[in-house]
Amino acid sequence: MAQPGFQALIGALGFYPVVPDADWVKRLLCWGVRSIQLRHKPLMHDDEALVRQVRESVAAARDVAGAQVFINDHWELALAEGAYGVHLGQEDWAALSDAQRQRLWASGIRLGLSTHTPHEWAIAQAAKPSYIAIGPVYPTTLKVMPYDPVGLEQLKAWTLQVSPCPVVAIGGISLERLPDVVACGVNGVAVVSAVTQASDPQAAATAGLQSFTFGIQNP
Numbered sequence: 532m533a534q535p536g537f538q539a540l541i542g543a544l545g546f547y548p549v550v551p552d553a554d555w556v557k558r559l560l561c562w563g564v565r566s567i568q569l570r571h572k573p574l575m576h577d578d579e580a581l582v583r584q585v586r587e588s589v590a591a592a593r594d595v596a597g598a599q600v601f602i603n604d605h606w607e608l609a610l611a612e613g614a615y616g617v618h619l620g621q622e623d624w625a626a627l628s629d630a631q632r633q634r635l636w637a638s639g640i641r642l643g644l645s646t647h648t649p650h651e652w653a654i655a656q657a658a659k660p661s662y663i664a665i666g667p668v669y670p671t672t673l674k675v676m677p678y679d680p681v682g683l684e685q686l687k688a689w690t691l692q693v694s695p696c697p698v699v700a701i702g703g704i705s706l707e708r709l710p711d712v713v714a715c716g717v718n719g720v721a722v723v724s725a726v727t728q729a730s731d732p733q734a735a736a737t738a739g740l741q742s743f744t745f746g747i748q749n750p
Contacts, residue, residue, distance in 0.1 A: 541599060
């Protein structure tokens with residue numbers, strides 16, 4: 532018997548910043564952002580610091596109605612802390628045993644999976660996650676990517692093909708590019724440097740929220 536899908540999102544992800552620590556999570560929640568991913572990558576291995584970052588992020592989200600905070604990679608810790616969601620890359624998902632995948636599903640946690648190619652999003656679709664991330668949409672300098680940029684036309688086509696699974700676009704998306712990405716019909720747009728490297732992060736967050744809202748109203 533086929534396993535049902537992971538829990539559905541409680542709402543559209545919309546403007547979806549990816550941030551390095553719990554302080555960013557707390558600030559963004561205060562600024563009205565409701566979808567956030569904690570991607571904590573410390574320079575040195577520090578289990579206590581990691582636990583603290585995840586615990587504080589999860590606790591902050593519990594106090595905010597409609598908050599959807601995902602923990603990148605550290606799925607066991609996310610489960611232990613009662614996180615709303617976890618985001619995994621293709622290699623992380625492939626490394627899980629059937630028992631571990633069953634444990635994730637049975638927990639009721641939301642799952643986001645990264646994809647970069649048609650083969651990868653076919654794998655993601657079979658997992659029936661809460662959302663599928665497609666990227667990089669544009670060239671990005673934040674990490675070395677062995678994939679060519681997807682581009683807007685391909686993003687729109689893939690978004691239609693994986694429907695009804697929600698799609699999140701990611702990779703090289705600035706605030707200026709955001710409306711064009713939203714127009715592709717995606718459920719959310721993940722950004723990194725557009726907020727964390729902005730001269731005025733709060734203003735950037737506000738602009739990002741407004742761009743996505745306008746995009747939904749005027750597709």
